[in-house]
Amino acid sequence: MKSDQFSPWQLWSLVILRVAIGWHFLYEGISKLLNPDWSSLGYLMDSEGWLEGIFLSMAGNSALLNVIDFLNMWGLILIGAGLILGMFTRPAAIAGMVLLAFYYLSHPPLIGATYVIPSEGNYLWVNKNLIELLTLWVILLFPTWNTVGIDRFIFKKYRI
Amino acid sequence: MSEQNQTGKENGMNRRDLLKGFATLPVIGAFAYGAWRKRRQDHLRSHRLARELNMSTGDLEYTRYAHDGDVIRLGIIGYGIRGTQLMKAAGFVQPETILEWKDAAAKDSRDHRYEDFLGQDDLNVVVNGVCDLFDVHAERALAAASNVGREGPDGTMEKPAKRYRNYRELLAAKDIDAVIIATPDHWHARMAIDAARAGKHIYVEKGLARRVEEVFAIRDAVRESNVIFQLGHQGRQTESYIKAREAVEKNLLGPINLIEVCTNRNTPNGAWVYDIHPDANSRSVDWNQFEEPCEVKHPFSAERFFRWRCWWDYGTGLSGDLLTHEYDAINQILGMGIPESAVSSGGVYFYERPEHYVNEVREVPDVWNATFEYPRLNLSLLYSATLANNRDRGKVIMGHDASMELGNSIRIYACQESTRYKEQIANGLIRTDLPIYTYIPGRKNVDAVTTPTEQYFADRGLLYTYRGGRRMDTTHLHIAEWLEGIRQGKQPSCNIDQAFEEGITAAMATIAYREDRKVFWDSEKQQVV
Numbered sequence: 001m002k003s004d005q006f007s008p009w010q011l012w013s014l015v016i017l018r019v020a021i022g023w024h025f026l027y028e029g030i031s032k033l034l035n036p037d038w039s040s041l042g043y044l045m046d047s048e049g050w051l052e053g054i055f056l057s058m059a060g061n062s063a064l065l066n067v068i069d070f071l072n073m074w075g076l077i078l079i080g081a082g083l084i085l086g087m088f089t090r091p092a093a094i095a096g097m098v099l100l101a102f103y104y105l106s107h108p109p110l111i112g113a114t115y116v117i118p119s120e121g122n123y124l125w126v127n128k129n130l131i132e133l134l135t136l137w138v139i140l141l142f143p144t145w146n147t148v149g150i151d152r153f154i155f156k157k158y159r160i
Numbered sequence: 161m162s163e164q165n166q167t168g169k170e171n172g173m174n175r176r177d178l179l180k181g182f183a184t185l186p187v188i189g190a191f192a193y194g195a196w197r198k199r200r201q202d203h204l205r206s207h208r209l210a211r212e213l214n215m216s217t218g219d220l221e222y223t224r225y226a227h228d229g230d231v232i233r234l235g236i237i238g239y240g241i242r243g244t245q246l247m248k249a250a251g252f253v254q255p256e257t258i259l260e261w262k263d264a265a266a267k268d269s270r271d272h273r274y275e276d277f278l279g280q281d282d283l284n285v286v287v288n289g290v291c292d293l294f295d296v297h298a299e300r301a302l303a304a305a306s307n308v309g310r311e312g313p314d315g316t317m318e319k320p321a322k323r324y325r326n327y328r329e330l331l332a333a334k335d336i337d338a339v340i341i342a343t344p345d346h347w348h349a350r351m352a353i354d355a356a357r358a359g360k361h362i363y364v365e366k367g368l369a370r371r372v373e374e375v376f377a378i379r380d381a382v383r384e385s386n387v388i389f390q391l392g393h394q395g396r397q398t399e400s401y402i403k404a405r406e407a408v409e410k411n412l413l414g415p416i417n418l419i420e421v422c423t424n425r426n427t428p429n430g431a432w433v434y435d436i437h438p439d440a441n442s443r444s445v446d447w448n449q450f451e452e453p454c455e456v457k458h459p460f461s462a463e464r465f466f467r468w469r470c471w472w473d474y475g476t477g478l479s480g481d482l483l484t485h486e487y488d489a490i491n492q493i494l495g496m497g498i499p500e501s502a503v504s505s506g507g508v509y510f511y512e513r514p515e516h517y518v519n520e521v522r523e524v525p526d527v528w529n530a531t532f533e534y535p536r537l538n539l540s541l542l543y544s545a546t547l548a549n550n551r552d553r554g555k556v557i558m559g560h561d562a563s564m565e566l567g568n569s570i571r572i573y574a575c576q577e578s579t580r581y582k583e584q585i586a587n588g589l590i591r592t593d594l595p596i597y598t599y600i601p602g603r604k605n606v607d608a609v610t611t612p613t614e615q616y617f618a619d620r621g622l623l624y625t626y627r628g629g630r631r632m633d634t635t636h637l638h639i640a641e642w643l644e645g646i647r648q649g650k651q652p653s654c655n656i657d658q659a660f661e662e663g664i665t666a667a668m669a670t671i672a673y674r675e676d677r678k679v680f681w682d683s684e685k686q687q688v689v
Binding site: 015019022023026027030034056057060061081084085086147148149150152153 | 180188199272
C-alpha cells in the first residue's frame with residue numbers, strides 16, 4: 001500500500017504512532033548519553049532465557065561492552081531522530097526492530113523467569129518490547145515517510 | 161498561487177512538499193525543550209540537596225599503595241582457609257588452583273577469578289618461609305610460594321621457600337622481614353609478641369586475641385618494638401566507609417543514638433563446620449604443638465583441628481570472628497573506641513544437630529547478641545548474629561535527623577521527624593522515602609539522582625564490578641597498605657591502637673556471655689571489670 005492511498009486519518013495516525021515511537025527511542029538514547037555512569041552491564045547481567053549465555057558473555061568482555069554501549073546509545077538516538085523526522089525511516093525502523101529484539105530476547109517474560117530489574121507491569125510471553133517491535137513492523141509496512149518526512153526529498157525519485 | 165506552484169515545481173519542490181516533508185520537525189523542538197527542562201530540574205534538585213548537605217561530590221580514587229624499593233621477604237604462619245586467601249592477596253597461589261580458575265573461566269565467562277588475580281598488583285615481595293602444623297597445608301603453601309609466574313604447573317617457579325616445623329624457627333630466620341599470621345586465635349598473642357620481639361613486621365588476622373591479658377601483652381610488645389603492625393580487618397579498605405565517615409563528620413545524621421550491625425549466615429561452612437581433610441591424622445598433624453597454649457590438653461581430634469572456631473580453647477566464636485569485623489567498620493567511621501559496658505547472650509540453637517558434628521557439639525553460640533553502651537557519646541551499639549539464617553539485615557547508623565545504611569554503597573534517608581531537615585521536608589526538597597545521599601563506588605556522578613535500576617544493581621554488588629579493572633580485593637589492598645607502611649616506616653590503618661580497641665571490646669563481650677554478667681571498661685585504670 002502506498003501512502004497516497006491512505007485516507008488523511010490513516011496517514012496521520014500512522015505518522016503520530018511513528019513519531020511517538022521515535023520519541024521513546026530518542027529519549028532512551030539521550031538519557032543514556034547524559035548519564036556518564038550508564039552502562040548496559042547491569043541489564044546484560046540480568047539476562048535470562050534462551051540466549052542468556054550470549055548476553056552474559058557480552059557483559060563479561062569489557063572491550064565488547066564498550067562497543068555495545070556505544071552502539072546502543074547512538075543507535076537509540078539515531079533511530080529516534082529518524083522515526084520522528086521521517087529520515088532514513090526504513091533502515092531506522094529495521095534497526096529499531098533489531099534493538100527491540102535484543103531487549104526482548106535478553107529479558108523474555110517466560111514462565112519462571114525472574115529479573116532483578118523491577119517491571120512496571122505484568123507480562124507473560126508478550127511484553128511492551130515485543131509490542132513496540134511489532135508496531136515498528138506495521139510502521140515499516142505502511143510507509144508514511146514518502147509523504148510526511150524528510151525522506152520525501154531524499155528519495156525523490158521514488159516519490160509519488 | 162498557481163504561479164508559486166509553478167515556480168516551486170521548477171525548483172523540484174513546492175510549499176506543500178516542504179510543509180509535509182518537515183511536518184514533524186517541530187516535534188524535535190518540543191523534545192529538546194522537554195529534555196532540557198527535565199535535566200535542569202534533576203540537576204537543580206540534586207545540586208541544591210548536595211549544597212545543603214555539603215558532601216564532597218568527587219569520586220574517591222582507589223588507594224594505590226606504593227611497592228617500589230626493596231623486596232620484602234615474607235614468612236607465612238598458618239596456611240588454612242584464611243592463610244590461603246592472604247597468600248593470594250600477596251600474589252601467591254598454588255599452580256593447581258590457577259588451573260581450576262582457568263577451567264572455570266573457560267566454562268563460565270562470569271568467572272573472573274583468574275583474570276582478577278593476574279590483574280592484581282605485584283607487591284614486590286617473596287615468601288621465604290612457611291609454617292603449618294598440617295603437612296598437606298604446608299606443602300600447599302610451599303607450592304604457592306614458588307609460583308612467582310602466577311601460572312599453572314608448567315609456569316615459572318622460584319626456588320622453594322623453607323618449611324619450618326615451629327614458628328619460632330621461622331621468626332629466627334635472617335631472610336624473613338615480616339610475617340603474616342593466620343593461625344587459630346589461641347596462637348595469635350604468643351606469635352605476635354614473639355614476632356615483635358624478633359623485630360619482624362606483623363600482619364595478624366582478626367580477632368586479635370581471646371583474652372584481655374593477651375590484648376594488653378600484644379600492645380606492649382608491639383609498642384616496645386619498631387615493627388609495623390596491621391590487624392586483618394580488610395574492611396578498612398572499603399571506599400564507602402571513608403564516605404560514611406565524611407557524612408558523620410558533616411553531621412548529616414544529627415545526634416547518633418543507635419547503631420545496628422549484624423551477621424547473617426546460613427551454611428555449615430559459614431558456621432565453621434569446615435571439611436575435615438581425609439589425610440589428617442596424628443602423624444600428619446603436629447597436635448601437641450597445636451594445643452601448646454591450651455591450659456587443658458585434649459587427645460588428637462581432627463574435628464577440633466579444622467573446626468577450631470567452635471571451641472573456647474582456640475577461639476571465641478562469633479565474638480572474635482565476626483563481631484570484630486562489624487565493630488571495626490563502625491570504629492573506623494565513628495572512632496568511638498572501647499565501650500563503657502557490654503552484655504551479651506545467645507546459645508547453640510541450631511548446630512547441635514548430629515549432622516553438624518563428628519564427636520563433640522560446639523561450645524560457642526551460633527545465635528548471639530551483644531549490646532555495647534557508650535554513655536559519654538550517648539549511643540548504643542547493637543550486634544546481632546545468627547548462623548542459621550542469611551537474611552541480610554545490613555548495617556545502620558541512626559541519628560535524630562537521618563539514618564545511614566551501609567554496605568558497599570551508602571544510602572542516607574532523612575527521618576520524618578528530623579529537626580535539621582524539617583523545612584526541606586516541608587517544602588518537598590527532601591522526601592523521606594528517597595535517599596538524600598547515595599554513594600556507589602566507581603560511579604562518576606556522586607550527587608546525581610540514582611535510578612531504581614542502578615540502585616538495585618549497586619545493592620547486589622553487580623554494578624561497576626567488571627569495568628576498567630576497578631574491582632579490587634580489599635584483602636589485597638590491606639596487605640599492600642601494610643607493606644607500604646613497612647617500606648615507608650609508618651603504621652597502617654588498622655594499627656595496634658585500633659587493634660587494642662577491637663581486642664578489648666570483643667573480649668568484654670566474650671566474658672559477658674561466658675560469665676553471664678555485665679562487663680565494664682574502666683578507662684581511667686585501663687582495665688576490664
